[in-house]
Amino acid sequence: MPPLLDIPAALELISTSAHALAEETVPLHEALGRVTSQAILSSEPAPLFDKALMDGYAIRAEDLAQSAGLSTSTPSPSLRVTGLICAGQTPSISLTAGEAIQIMTGAPLPSGTTAVVKIEATTRKEDLVFIHESVPVGANLIRRGAVMQPGQLVLSAGQRLAPQHLAGLAELGIVTIPVKQQPTLAILATGDELVPPSEKPGPGQIRNSNETLLASLARQAGCDVQRLGIASDSLDELTLKIRQGLTADLLLLTGGVSAGMLDLVPQALAAEGVEKIFHKVDIKPGKPIWFGIKRQPKTCLVFGLPGNPVSSLVCFELFVKTALRKLSGINPTIAPAIEALAAVDEQYMSDRPTYHPAVIDSTDSSITARTISWQGSSDLQATLSANGMIYFPANSPPPQQGDTLLAYRWC
Numbered sequence: 001m002p003p004l005l006d007i008p009a010a011l012e013l014i015s016t017s018a019h020a021l022a023e024e025t026v027p028l029h030e031a032l033g034r035v036t037s038q039a040i041l042s043s044e045p046a047p048l049f050d051k052a053l054m055d056g057y058a059i060r061a062e063d064l065a066q067s068a069g070l071s072t073s074t075p076s077p078s079l080r081v082t083g084l085i086c087a088g089q090t091p092s093i094s095l096t097a098g099e100a101i102q103i104m105t106g107a108p109l110p111s112g113t114t115a116v117v118k119i120e121a122t123t124r125k126e127d128l129v130f131i132h133e134s135v136p137v138g139a140n141l142i143r144r145g146a147v148m149q150p151g152q153l154v155l156s157a158g159q160r161l162a163p164q165h166l167a168g169l170a171e172l173g174i175v176t177i178p179v180k181q182q183p184t185l186a187i188l189a190t191g192d193e194l195v196p197p198s199e200k201p202g203p204g205q206i207r208n209s210n211e212t213l214l215a216s217l218a219r220q221a222g223c224d225v226q227r228l229g230i231a232s233d234s235l236d237e238l239t240l241k242i243r244q245g246l247t248a249d250l251l252l253l254t255g256g257v258s259a260g261m262l263d264l265v266p267q268a269l270a271a272e273g274v275e276k277i278f279h280k281v282d283i284k285p286g287k288p289i290w291f292g293i294k295r296q297p298k299t300c301l302v303f304g305l306p307g308n309p310v311s312s313l314v315c316f317e318l319f320v321k322t323a324l325r326k327l328s329g330i331n332p333t334i335a336p337a338i339e340a341l342a343a344v345d346e347q348y349m350s351d352r353p354t355y356h357p358a359v360i361d362s363t364d365s366s367i368t369a370r371t372i373s374w375q376g377s378s379d380l381q382a383t384l385s386a387n388g389m390i391y392f393p394a395n396s397p398p399p400q401q402g403d404t405l406l407a408y409r410w411c
Ligand code: AMP
Pocket: 189, 190, 191, 193, 194, 206, 207, 208, 209, 210, 211, 254, 255, 256, 257, 258, 260, 305, 306, 307, 308, 309, 378
């Protein structure tokens, strides 16, 4: 038997087979979770004007420096208050030596201001304000353009847009966003034994949990998901549903790719003109994975994922996500692993490279990971207490507490 394809080679084949999606523009409020297709530059400075960051008094810090009154033994210096500026107003007065202007958070600074003293550090007596702490130049204010200059990069291409990105764009008045088209992804569960989760399984039947798993993973990864339901292990039924699925950018099938008599998926895909790129990878769980591409009339990447739920999960995280990153132009195409420290002495060892469900914990100073108790690729319930997986190379002695290992977070 020829050696099985190794994981890096499989990832590379997926990365080179996958195409980049076209781009489109969407309004800001529809851009959550989409991926930028171009670098976005600001056409404006931020902030737009010099502004106060605290409620207090706009002052010239140098006026205080000349005063000796900032120790407990000497009286606090005072300045003459000449006006008030609120947020949303335009200052009509400027500040000259020995003066202060009362100001609110977010209000534009009058010209001449070099610092803002917060209200809590002052006492007001009629038109005088007494200042009880030292105020360095630049305190409690921000200058026009201090955080963003016109022409400066706001977001790179290939950035998945999270709420803070959208808010940052809103602040700069960028309301039409260039993004990659949203990948469409169809899911087909195969197997005579499957019933929908809402049904009570008859003898020998099980519920179709993979559809829920894969649809949720795909939605989280920003796909427009189409559920094709369940196909029995018959060529006619598989063919019908595969034809529907091939209209998407990606088609995920689960089950029917191993060596059983009724594992008809590779045969059905070949008959529909899907070109096999690889079948079987040296990985545990997930060894029977099948990957191919339909090129005409429309490009569709097809993954035949093994039916066991944890195999499907691991294969989605590694292989399907690589395809999705390439489609959307996310760099790097193959997601890097996290370097973590073993939280405990691990026991697991195998002659195959393994992705084992695990708990990954992050603190300010370190990331640690530990495996959870797990009965193998059908043990979906074990993954409920995991948030990622640890990579165990084949035939390596298990990592001991404090050793560095490679882990992947599920998100
Ligand atoms: P297969 O890859 O078709 O040989 O299936 C391997 C194992 O996964 C079998 O025990 C199947 O019953 C199970 N399985 C297949 N499809 C699903 C599914 N959609 N949801 C949950 N388990 C499945």
